[in-house]
Amino acid sequence: MLIVQKFGGTSVGDLERIQNVANRVSQTLKQGHQVVVVVSAMSGETNKLLSFAEHYTQTPERSEVDMLLSSGERVTAALLSIALNAMGHPAASMSGRRAGIVTDSVHTKARIESIDPQPMRDELAHGKVIVIAGFQGVSDKGQVTTLGRGGSDLSAVAIAGALEADLCEIYTDVDGIYTTDPRIEPKARKMEKISYDEMLELASLGAKVLQNRSVELAKKLNVNLVTRSSFTNAEGTLITKEENIMEQPLVSGIALDKNQARVSLGGVIDRPGIASDIFTRLADNSVNIDMIVQTLGHDGKTNMDFTVPKTELLDAQKIVDQFVAEGEISECSYDENICKVSIVGVGMKSHTGVAAKAFQTMALENINIMMISTSEIKISMIVAEKYAELSVRSLHSAYSLDR
Amino acid sequence: MLIVQKFGGTSVGDLERIQNVANRVSQTLKQGHQVVVVVSAMSGETNKLLSFAEHYTQTPERSEVDMLLSSGERVTAALLSIALNAMGHPAASMSGRRAGIVTDSVHTKARIESIDPQPMRDELAHGKVIVIAGFQGVSDKGQVTTLGRGGSDLSAVAIAGALEADLCEIYTDVDGIYTTDPRIEPKARKMEKISYDEMLELASLGAKVLQNRSVELAKKLNVNLVTRSSFTNAEGTLITKEENIMEQPLVSGIALDKNQARVSLGGVIDRPGIASDIFTRLADNSVNIDMIVQTLGHDGKTNMDFTVPKTELLDAQKIVDQFVAEGEISECSYDENICKVSIVGVGMKSHTGVAAKAFQTMALENINIMMISTSEIKISMIVAEKYAELSVRSLHSAYSLDR
Numbered sequence: 001m002l003i004v005q006k007f008g009g010t011s012v013g014d015l016e017r018i019q020n021v022a023n024r025v026s027q028t029l030k031q032g033h034q035v036v037v038v039v040s041a042m043s044g045e046t047n048k049l050l051s052f053a054e055h056y057t058q059t060p061e062r063s064e065v066d067m068l069l070s071s072g073e074r075v076t077a078a079l080l081s082i083a084l085n086a087m088g089h090p091a092a093s094m095s096g097r098r099a100g101i102v103t104d105s106v107h108t109k110a111r112i113e114s115i116d117p118q119p120m121r122d123e124l125a126h127g128k129v130i131v132i133a134g135f136q137g138v139s140d141k142g143q144v145t146t147l148g149r150g151g152s153d154l155s156a157v158a159i160a161g162a163l164e165a166d167l168c169e170i171y172t173d174v175d176g177i178y179t180t181d182p183r184i185e186p187k188a189r190k191m192e193k194i195s196y197d198e199m200l201e202l203a204s205l206g207a208k209v210l211q212n213r214s215v216e217l218a219k220k221l222n223v224n225l226v227t228r229s230s231f232t233n234a235e236g237t238l239i240t241k242e243e244n245i246m247e248q249p250l251v252s253g254i255a256l257d258k259n260q261a262r263v264s265l266g267g268v269i270d271r272p273g274i275a276s277d278i279f280t281r282l283a284d285n286s287v288n289i290d291m292i293v294q295t296l297g298h299d300g301k302t303n304m305d306f307t308v309p310k311t312e313l314l315d316a317q318k319i320v321d322q323f324v325a326e327g328e329i330s331e332c333s334y335d336e337n338i339c340k341v342s343i344v345g346v347g348m349k350s351h352t353g354v355a356a357k358a359f360q361t362m363a364l365e366n367i368n369i370m371m372i373s374t375s376e377i378k379i380s381m382i383v384a385e386k387y388a389e390l391s392v393r394s395l396h397s398a399y400s401l402d403r
Numbered sequence: 404m405l406i407v408q409k410f411g412g413t414s415v416g417d418l419e420r421i422q423n424v425a426n427r428v429s430q431t432l433k434q435g436h437q438v439v440v441v442v443s444a445m446s447g448e449t450n451k452l453l454s455f456a457e458h459y460t461q462t463p464e465r466s467e468v469d470m471l472l473s474s475g476e477r478v479t480a481a482l483l484s485i486a487l488n489a490m491g492h493p494a495a496s497m498s499g500r501r502a503g504i505v506t507d508s509v510h511t512k513a514r515i516e517s518i519d520p521q522p523m524r525d526e527l528a529h530g531k532v533i534v535i536a537g538f539q540g541v542s543d544k545g546q547v548t549t550l551g552r553g554g555s556d557l558s559a560v561a562i563a564g565a566l567e568a569d570l571c572e573i574y575t576d577v578d579g580i581y582t583t584d585p586r587i588e589p590k591a592r593k594m595e596k597i598s599y600d601e602m603l604e605l606a607s608l609g610a611k612v613l614q615n616r617s618v619e620l621a622k623k624l625n626v627n628l629v630t631r632s633s634f635t636n637a638e639g640t641l642i643t644k645e646e647n648i649m650e651q652p653l654v655s656g657i658a659l660d661k662n663q664a665r666v667s668l669g670g671v672i673d674r675p676g677i678a679s680d681i682f683t684r685l686a687d688n689s690v691n692i693d694m695i696v697q698t699l700g701h702d703g704k705t706n707m708d709f710t711v712p713k714t715e716l717l718d719a720q721k722i723v724d725q726f727v728a729e730g731e732i733s734e735c736s737y738d739e740n741i742c743k744v745s746i747v748g749v750g751m752k753s754h755t756g757v758a759a760k761a762f763q764t765m766a767l768e769n770i771n772i773m774m775i776s777t778s779e780i781k782i783s784m785i786v787a788e789k790y791a792e793l794s795v796r797s798l799h800s801a802y803s804l805d806r
Binding site (some may be wrong): 015022047052056057060061063065068070071072075077078079083092093095098119142144365 | 418423425452456458460466467473478480481482486489494496546547735
């Protein structure tokens with residue numbers, strides 16, 4: 001197999017840890033696989049370099065920031081390559097540029113536009129392990145660029161796609177994706193497999209592991225993604241396309257989001273375009289809307305509830321007050337003490353009764369549901385924040401996720 | 404004028420010093436000049452990275468060492484560019500590759516093969532200061548290379564040559580080239596101008612400032628080189644072609660080398676090829692020969708004296724012993740307590756009596772001269788080491804270098 005292995009900042013945090021990474025790559029090689037490694041900068045290095053730049057200005061040129069930061073991954077790549085060679089594995093490091101990674105010119109958050117896999121193929125054909133500096137590429141103007149947060153994961157996924165690798169392993173300090181947050185429900189189990197779409201909906205469960213941007217790219221490029229720990233030998237979680245998962249569980253996991261606040265609007269003048277007006281003005285003021293629920297109106301008025309990040313609640317209130325002043329909304333209320341509990345599973349597409357079971361479970365615990373929103377593979381409920389953990393544990397058990 | 408300014412590791416040793424460099428570049432810009440800056444890694448950085456590599460092996464791959472080390476100059480270049488931009492001077496950093504510096508593939512001591520000045524010209528045409536990562540280039544295989552010791556100076560000289568710059572200023576912690584070592588002769592004066600050839604012969608006086616490799620390249624490319632201090636505003640020393648120096652002094656400087664040891668061979672069988680045999684075998688054993696003096700033989704035998712670095716004296720003795728065993732040499736003696744005093748000046752080409760004055764000076768001080776060797780612009784004498792300082796001071800005064 002051809003395997004892309006990506007190691008993040010903590011996994012290469014010091015010289016000993018880089019040696020551990022070399023050992024792990026060596027194991028994979030000894031199993032007869034070809035390996036392409038993608039590395040981040042040693043943890044702390046990127047922040048150190050940024051603080052250097054901030055010695056001169058709070059607004060350094062983005063292209064210069066990229067020149068500065070891209071050095072961190074180069075160092076790790078060279079060191080890992082040296083360690084591998086010292087163990088007898090011929091290895092060659094490559095910058096993003098040498099690995100053929102071409103991006104747009106949006107410095108500090110560039111998007112990968114194309115990858116020319118030939119230079120990597122050439123080195124692989126010479127029997128070498130390739131060690132690539134993640135997080136970086138080169139613009140068509142020839143300037144080094146960086147890919148923003150989670151950039152090394154993106155590098156790894158894009159490289160796996162370009163090389164049509166069999167597997168793209170993302171190593172972190174977490175050993176996979178769990179059915180729910182184990183700090184809330186100790187019975188949470190590590191999933192063996194999960195589909196791209198489920199992973200995207202369960203973002204909060206994988207927040208420490210994978211950004212949605214990487215999962216989306218993996219889905220687009222059809223890359224089999226595995227998240228696993230660089231500190232244990234435990235199998236990780238495979239994120240793959242739905243067809244590759246033989247037995248679809250009804251529900252895969254329960255996610256919890258305590259970061260939202262609820263805005264409730266009552267007596268909203270029910271004219272065509274009112275929703276568009278409200279949400280356009282909110283978007284123009286950079287307020288991110290998560291859930292939106294509208295119920296049927298009467299007497300020419302309607303009710304509308306939505307959630308926003310707690311940090312953006314004040315901004316949202318200002319906008320809503322404008323509509324109140326304009327007479328388009330008669331009542332409004334705000335609630336910060338809420339949370340969002342979500343049940344995710346591709347299985348619910350073809351099964352009925354999944355939602356009913358969720359509502360029964362909440363009723364049995366006497367938890368009042370304030371808002372409901374459903375999609376093809378997700379049911380989200382807004383409940384009082386005090387019920388957050390109880391909701392998660394009850395649902396986890398109701399869908400037998402602990403077995 | 405178009406000026407290339409090169410700042411070494413101590414000049415960019417911390418964030419404050421990089422700000423000082425930015426201030427100096429700013430001054431030059433405000434005088435109406437165009438500036439291309441070449442920077443080294445922050446002092447200590449290269450050694451730190453090398454020690455990282457040595458954590459894994461004493462013999463890291465040279466190409467990986469280049470990948471590793473080249474990051475240091477990139478960081479400095481980006482930081483200086485950020486500092487300049489923050490001061491309102493549009494600046495752009497460039498790696499060696501982007502600056503068009505192509506080298507051979509001899510990693511860790513590559514030689515510059517060509518420079519495409521177009522990318523630099525383009526940025527200059529846009530009114531920008533260019534900040535180039537010194538010490539590095541790219542091989543025709545697309546791999547980053549480094550130029551070895553003194554590499555950033557070479558980068559600066561080569562860039563000045565390619566851009567046909569008016570001046571190439573090398574900033575260090577020393578403010579120029581002195582007529583002799585000021586620690587030996589406090590009356591030593593800083594020279595205003597000196598020719599390339601004199602500088603090459605006075606290498607020991609400039610040892611802390613410039614390597615011969617850079618002076619040779621400057622001579623070849625006809626680059627006006629200035630060495631000056633980054634910590635003072637004092638004018639430095641201009642190293643230029645002979646024609647640019649209006650009044651040629653008879654003697655420019657006095658150099659001292661305490662690193663040599665003397666080997667004296669007596670009763671050497673005077674057959675054709677004997678010198679070749681001896682010095683070839685020494686070279687094959689990596690013994691570096693400096694001075695060689697042979698005097699006319701008689702009775703089919705001759706005498707031959709030469710000097711070698713003190714650290715290579717034992718190796719030289721072993722080779723000589725072989726010739727003694729083979730019956731080709733009958734006597735040999737070794738002396739570590741010697742030194743070499745050299746008088747350098749292009750003026751001596753067209754003036755007689757320079758050598759005579761040197762011998763008179765030594766005679767007046769009762770210093771015995773053991774060996775003499777002369778070239779067009781240099782007279783070297785081997786004397787007992789205890790007379791080293793006395794010789795230098797006497798000669799410095801005899802040629803009125805203190806005035």
